[in-house]
Amino acid sequence: MFVQPWDAALDDAEWQTWIEQGHDFGQLTVNGLPGYPPAVVPTHFSCDGPHLLDKYQARGPVIDRTSYKATVSIDILTPADLDDHHNRLTTRP
Numbered sequence: 001m002f003v004q005p006w007d008a009a010l011d012d013a014e015w016q017t018w019i020e021q022g023h024d025f026g027q028l029t030v031n032g033l034p035g036y037p038p039a040v041v042p043t044h045f046s047c048d049g050p051h052l053l054d055k056y057q058a059r060g061p062v063i064d065r066t067s068y069k070a071t072v073s074i075d076i077l078t079p080a081d082l083d084d085h086h087n088r089l090t091t092r093p
Helices: 012-020 061-066 079-090
Strands: 025-030 039-044 046-048 051-053 072-076
Touching: 012 046, 025 061, 039 061
Parallel strands: none
Antiparallel strands: 025 039, 025 072, 046 051
16 A cells, blocks of 8 residues: 555554554455455454454354455545445435
């Protein structure tokens, strides 16, 4: 993922602290197998040093795809993102 210099964390401690302050929800995206779309799942995660940890109770599309040279990305959603999404869903004509 390309991150503009002005959007990048100053160092690892900055983004790790930000996540530990409660920004622990997002969407995990894994590229699809050839001919298939990517899998996107909502997820909670935690930070362990330079690693984001995620836990799944059962096998699913994300776990299956990670064994095939997967590209994995995570989008972190803030409360404002969630409120905006909720408002768009509830105010449709």
